Amino acid sequence: MAEARPTHGVEWAIAGAVVSFLGLVVVLPLISLVATVGRAPWEAVAGLSTGEAVNALGLSAAVAAIALAVNGVFGVVGGLALVRHRFPGRRLLDWLVDLPLAVSPVMTGLGFLLLFGRTGFLGPVLERLDVQVAFAVPGAIVATLFVTLPFTVREVALVAEEVGTVEEEVAATLGATAAQSFWRVTLPKIRHGVVLGVTLTVARALGEFGAVLVLGGAITNRTMTATTYIHAAIEGRQTSAGFGMALVLAATSVLLMSAVQRRTSR
């Protein structure tokens, strides 16, 4: 690989453009968030100590935890299934798993609303069972499960493809049952993929906005998550609380991601 410093004037111009581009699009806005909150930190803290802010953070954390557990399990099962099994419909399943990355979160919310809403396809059934999904906590959970489905599946599939199945064959010849082979050989082999996958899942769950807004309805103290709280706070001109929450969310996600990136790059 040829490495060099820019020599030509045009190259320096390009380097300058890159720096200004990244500065204007990403770095300065993020710095301004930190600066805005930092200028009046107590205002932000006060804003975040209100009951609705705490409830919103709590719901976000709970939803993220559920997404971690459910999609963590399905991610391991699914990632291994896609790599290690050959079955009819595998390509379709592979495609479906990626679909949540391609569709708009608003459409996701709408789709579930059309299923679970009062006038939705399953509305009458849910009403008879006395279960409310739309504009309730289950709605926020379902929407988050949808948008976070691909992450663990993908990461596990990637690692599983790479590590192969020879060790499992060894385990079989040594007398291990399928369960022993899974817990003692397969899972330790793919654990990096699992950790990375569920971290991405949590980060995405904390940050999900559109689908949770549409399906959950962002009802204060009931279905309001951290992101919908930010939205409501800024619309309601409580900028410092909104920015404070934005900083909390951004810092959490960035820390989570950099932690796993450092771990997995080793």
Next chain:
Amino acid sequence: MSIRLDRVSRSFGAGPVVDDVSLAVQAGELVCLLGPSGGGKSTILRIIAGLERADAGEVWLEGQRVDHLHARDRDVGFVFQHYALFRHLDVAGNIGFGLSVRRRPPDFIRARVAELLELMGLGGLERRFPASLSGGQRQRVALARALAPAPKLLLLDEPFSAVDAQVRQELRQWLRRLHDDVPITSILVTHDQDEAFAIADRVFICRNGRIEQAGTPVEILDEPASEFVAQFIGDVNLLDGVVRDGTVWVGPLGMAWPARDGACRVVIRSYDLKFWCMNPGIASVARILPMGDRVRVEAILDGGQALFAQFPRRSSLLLGLEKGTRIGVEVTHARCWPIQARVST
């Protein structure tokens, strides 16, 4: 444990990888499946272990049909080509794995692991992880792991191909001693004829999913059943000959050979030949190549066919030989195959 395969076949998409193979191994034998890559020998081994299922045929272990038995229930130790150690377990964890999944008591496992570490010369390495071991150490750990549950059958798939030549020699000798010390039946897959002939009681030559020949190393060396076997097992001269009245002629070189008259292929191993200075003789020396402790002499028979012989460096047969010398040729051992038979295989 005795093994019997009865007309076993296996195909992967394109064509048969194992084609109607039958073989029998006596309890306590060490046999080698020897053949070029792609001959189906690894697949045969995997079918015996239960890692691969046969499309047709029967697998019998110790008089019991095991076709439908899961690999874990076959009581077979398997050593893989690239060690396949558990990276997340240390050496002791690797060796003890087969005992721990069978829920043996911890004390028993500890004692057995210690015993195997001793046997394999791995003492002091029990807390090391596979990544920090040398190739030879890794292969010994893999072997110890396979032996830990005391299987009656040990299957080894090209076990020494990933270690360098010197370590390979040692491991080979050491495997033979181990086999003799432990009551076990062993099958080793290899594409290296030196390895097979150095340690096996019997050798099965595999080619294109079939067993081409089975026998002791001496039987196979002296009486190769086909031109392919003769060629595969060592440095051979492959010559065109003609049989006339019980003698096969390669140009001016004649050997007694009881066969019907006609064209044939003649196989002469390089150390079944003698050259000596003789004028007029029937050949002339083309090249003399020192090769370590042996010397390779290439000659052209009158009539144009080339052949080569190998002699020890100090052999008296080399006296006076140099490029262009006229020589006499004597064949101490040869095999011939009529051309028609060659075409039909």
Next chain:
Amino acid sequence: MRGSRPGSIRQNSALPVHAGAPASVRLFGCWVALLVGGPILAVLLRSAMEGMGAFRAIGSASASDAIFLSLWTSALAAAIHAAMGTAIAWWLVRWALPGRAWISRVVDLPLAVPTLVAGVVLVGLYGPQTLVGSSLAGLGLHIAFARPGIVLALLFVTLPFVVRAVEPVLRELDPAEEEAASSLGAGRWRTWRTVVLPAILPAIAAGSVQTFGRSLAEFGSIAAVSGNLPGKTLTASVYVLGEVEAGHPGDAAAVSALLLLLALALNPLGGVLVRFLGGRRG
């Protein structure tokens, strides 16, 4: 053929790669079918129930304006990233300048930042009440609550795609080819255009298509930054939200279905484009 190669995925083996679908696969299949198939079928079904009304909903002035706005802002973001992303990747691979690790980190940041937060921080910097925003407004340049804000938000959330697509290809590129070209007397720009560009063009295209698709679906950052003025800064996703909140789920479903079909068509189209660009090189 040998039975196995370490690390390879074999088919039809007895263990542990299975033929057929064991319980775990069926369980996962059902989960995905319900979780992903459910809402998507619901949208398609609901818009089909509208019949011709679906086309009327899409064709209405506000809906078609919103769809058109989404399309061109996404295309613009993809085009800008095609250039800037390539330049950033070039920096990361070829320039021994200080700060390379920082640039790499900045490129990954947008994936970690929730998209709504991305919109919020852009408003925080470029909003009309801020120093930067008001001075730019004095020059007649409105960013937040205007169309440039939408493009800026899209650029933020899609930053890594082109960079991370081009970077590995650039790394694999054999410098000998470039050296050969320049030793034959080709100028720098000519060398770049005839040797480097054709090699990385498929990756640029793949990254750009991904950027475009992700931009079409983007909602959170735009909702915060655009101000949602119908006909001016209302993108398709935000329009759908408006229709849902206004109690017109049928219209919302119709526009969503169109966006969904666009997104689904994008993948194969992108594949064809990448193959075409790659094929021209070979």
